[in-house]
Structure formats: structure tokens, C-alpha cells
Amino acid sequence: MKKLFATVLIAASAGTACADGLESLENFVKTVKSGRAEFTQVVTSPPKDGQAARSKTSSGSFEFQRPSKFKFIYKKPFEQSIVADGQTLWLYDVDLNQVTSRKQSSVLGSTPAALIAAAPDLKALQADFTLQAAPDKDGLQWVTATPKAKDGQLQTVKVGFKVEAQSTELAALEILDSFGQRSLMSFAKVEVNPALAAETFQFKPPAGADVVKQ
Template identity: 25%
Template sequence: MKYMLTRLTPCAMTIFISMLLVTVPCNAAQSLDAQTAKIVSGIEAKYANKSFIADFEQASRLTALDVTEIAKGRAWFSHPGKMKWVYDSSDNHEIITNGKNLWIYRPEENQVMIGDAAPFFQSGSGGAFLADIHKIRKEFTVEPGKSGKNFAQLVLTPKKETPELAKIRITVNLPGYEIPVVETENIYGDITKFIFTNIQFSTFDEQIFEFTPLPGTEIIEMD
């Protein structure tokens, strides 16, 4: 029996799936000003083809309902498009993708939702830009945002807007080029903000991006 993802998840997860994992078709490369180009090149050098782990705090705001949900956890990223998000909030769950398959596991409910990542990534092996940093240059128009002595902000606008993703704002630490803050916004004004701490670039067993349900786990297929 198949269910739509949005019918089975709370608003925070719905925003997360639709806004963080979405990608858009590629268009011609943008000509960047010198400072913006330097920052983009810096984060590409920092993140491209790298694996990293970070703690995160997520604030998901539904504007129409005036509701904000807070969650915390730990996340793993690897190129291309591999991610694992483990939430330790009251809504305990894991989101895992190897870039092709997607699993959403709720251990307390002994339930896992399984689906093809392609409908959510809108490409066969695409992923969030943190797991494939070159997507910034390929798929977004990049403009400078707020800046200071030790940080800069980039505003990313999809070259083809979708209802799920209208804009991404990322904060870049200087001169290290780490990205501690990612804020995504859809066309309805719903905003999801991620704050990443304890960022560690290192290798690890990439089997964590695979998931095998234990015997007796309820399996739900996603459309």
C-alpha cells in the first residue's frame, strides 16, 4: 500500500524533504563578481568530494499557521548526494539516502518508509548542495548578501523556481569557508533554518547511507 509522503510526516519533515533535497535543472553558468567568485571557489575547495559530520539544529516555520518547530540531531554527508540525518527530538526519526534510494525510519513506531530518491531529488542521483557543492554554481543564481569581517552571506536563487524552493541563504565563515547556517525558503514564505556546529571533515564507513529493515519492521512505500 502506497502513501504520499506529506500525509505521513509532520510539517517539519515535509518542509525538510521538499526544500532541502530539491534540485533544479541546469542552465548556463553565471558570471560572478570577483568577491562572490572567490567565496564560491572557496567553499567548493572546502566541500567538493569531501565527507563530513556535523551537529545541527533545525527551525521549520510554517508562515500560514504561524508555527515553528525546533529539532536537533546529527548529520553525515558524502559526495554525491549521500546523507543521513538522525533526529534526537521528541519526533525521533532518521532520514537516509545513498543518492538513489530514500529511507525514513521511525524506530519508536517500528516503521520505515522506502522510496526512490529521484522524485524528491528531481534527478537520478542528485542531492542537496551540501552533498554536492558544485550544484551551487550549476543550478543557482548567486548574489552577495550580508557580510562582515569574519563571514559572508550568499543568496542562491534557483535558475528555475519551483513551489518548494524559491531561495537559499547560506552563511560562510571566513577565511575557513565552512557553512554554519543554511536557510531555505519556499514560494509561500515557509522557512527552514539549519545551524551546523562541530563540523568535522573526515572519512567514515559509507554503509551508514544504506538501510536494511529489521525483521518485523513495517514497510511503507512512498509515491
């Protein structure tokens, strides 16, 4: 369940109102080059053996800078850090005192992180995802991204935008995986295009931590 909380990256808002979710996504990718926000993530498992669906909630903060740097800090209910420095993806589990490192280019691919943080334009996204505008829901415009790769654990990603007269704000991310688990991430206190120091995305394994390379 811990790893489910660590599957996404999102941020920010763009400057002009858009006609639908697909246009909002394109505007976001073009105009938002860095971001900072707080998030709440709810992961819901499907019903099993006659039991009701179960949900778990986490919260924290994140920062990102295009094309490929981001940092998630999960604060509740457990502490965990996910840092992408452009070359390596680091996952630090405080409870286990364990660090996992992976080559970033081999693990992002058709993931929510790639969808939001890595692509320079809509054409680049369409190389890995089938993108479709979805019906408005809960006061948001939505776009559905379906990975073209069929061997992953991700079924679909839906991105929700709050559209007002002069702005289009990215408000939610909904992920459905191949196990039927649904993750909904909501965002608050969003900052668009802040100046982020280079050391923001640097990570050094804590002294005494067990480091596993994959």
C-alpha cells in the same frame, strides 16, 4: 511539519578565507568531500488568522560524502532518519514505524541537499540555481541560491559562512519555501573530510515497518 525538518543537508569548512559568500561556496564545494556535524533547526510558520508566527525546533546529527550520499538523524523532538545511499532516498519515521523510499535522482534536483552534497563544482550548481553573493549579516558571509525550476516548493536557499584569517566555515542554512515557512539550520562540532565507512549510508528497513515506495 515533520517533513519540514527533513529538507536540508549541510556540512563543514574549507581551508582558505574568501572574499564573499559566492567564493566561499565555491571553495566549500571544491575542498569538502565529506563531513560530520550536529545541527539545530528552527522552522517558523508565517502568521495566520491574526495569530503570531509559530516556531518549532529540532536537533540531531548528520554525515555526508560527495557526490550523493548523506544521512540525517533527527533526535528531538521526534526521531526520524533520512538516508541517501546514492540510488535511493530513505525516510524512516520512528513514531509511525513507516519507511518511505524514493528514487534519489528524481527527488533531489534543485534542493538544498543537491546544492550542498551533490555538485562537484560551482558550474554544476549554476545549472540548477541562480547564485548571488548576499550582504554580510550576523557576522557571516552569505550566498543566495534561487532554483531555476519554477514548479517546486522552494523559493530561496541562503548559505552562511563564518570567515576568519585562515579558514572559511559553513555555519548556517536558511530556507524559504513557497508557503512562507522559513527554516534556519545552525551547525556545531563540525568535522571536515572525515573517513566515513561505506556502511554509514546503508539503510535496511526495520523489521515490521510499513514500507511505502514512491
